[in-house]
């Protein structure tokens with residue numbers, strides 16, 4: 001850590017609420033998979049702002065769209081129509097199961113909208129939502145209550161009522177929790193924050209069947225898995241399951257804050273004027289960034305290439321896991337959302353591994369106290385993957 005980084009850290013610590021455990025680095029510039037800090041050090045970024053910058057930092061098409069829109073119109077609220085928000089909704093509708101879109105600013109807000117829709121559409125007395133242990137749905141009071149990790153609840157009780165949690169990957173346990181007051185099942189196709197834990201295709205299809213059998217709504221939280229992250233625009237598109245409601249955020253604006261709740265025409269009809277709103281949701285600049293992002297991804301060959309690179313990457317990770325069985329137990333994930341599950345010894349060293357990688361100029365993350373998480377820009381090259389693997393090998397070699 002150099003002098004400028006140190007200075008920003010000290011300044012920040014004087015004025016910020018201390019809710020983030022930040023690395024002692026101030027980032028000043030980004031390009032593709034590279035970040036540059038205040039002291040001019042370069043990093044290979046395999047976190048992409050937590051699965052956000054799918055096209056990499058400052059992708060020219062996105063930057064151009066942001067600048068153009070910022071010079072035309074920045075904000076008018078949702079009392080009016082705007083071109084970027086309309087175009088974004090058209091793209092989302094054309095490329096998913098959804099007929100209708102509600103725009104929010106973040107993942108938590110998209111999930112709030114999904115929960116509110118599930119409740120209002122299900123009628124009085126049907127309000128409970130079943131989600132999974134290990135899930136992550138956001139930090140607002142309702143979405144943190146939906147989040148199946150007690151560590152995020154501590155100190156904030158009483159949480160809003162109406163959330164039940166079922167053990168990971170067990171359909172019978174979900175069915176046991178269904179009551180006459182249940183309205184929906186909420187699930188991430190791949191749990192991100194708890195360490196890249198994919199749910200089986202059959203399990204997700206089983207959730208769909210449970211919803212159909214009991215008259216419940218299936219909500220997919222694709223805030224992390226969506227926008228190409230898993231190798232298709234949304235993960236559900238490769239899983240043979242269609243949800244009733246789906247949420248998106250993280251990658252949607254390639255870094256600008258924007259979220260969306262997508263649903264069918266029939267369900268959307270319940271959110272009549274006055275039921276739900278957001279001042280900034282689908283803001284023209286954020287929407288313009290999202291339109292530019294989606295257009296790049298929807299061009300020919302983007303997902304085919306991405307899937308091939310994801311395969312290349314996971315195979316390299318497997319080789320590493322085989323070489324260091326004392327540290328790494330297995331690989332898991334979908335597309336460019338990959339995890340290297342650590343052994344008990346590896347977990348003890350998880351933070352140390354991330355810190356050593358940072359010192360070598362590589363940004364990765366340790367998720368859920370279980371796995372190293374790799375969510376690089378989707379445009380990452382094989383050479384960059386090789387570079388990361390080299391640093392990982394060195395780091396594992398030092399610690400093994």
Ligand SMILES: *Cc1c(COP(=O)(O)O)cnc(C)c1O
Pocket residue numbers: 105106107108109111136137138139188192193221222223224225249250
């Ligand atoms: C990050 C995340 C959220 C919360 O998104 P915010 O934009 O931080 O509110 C919700 N669900 C999932 C699956 C996430 O990964």
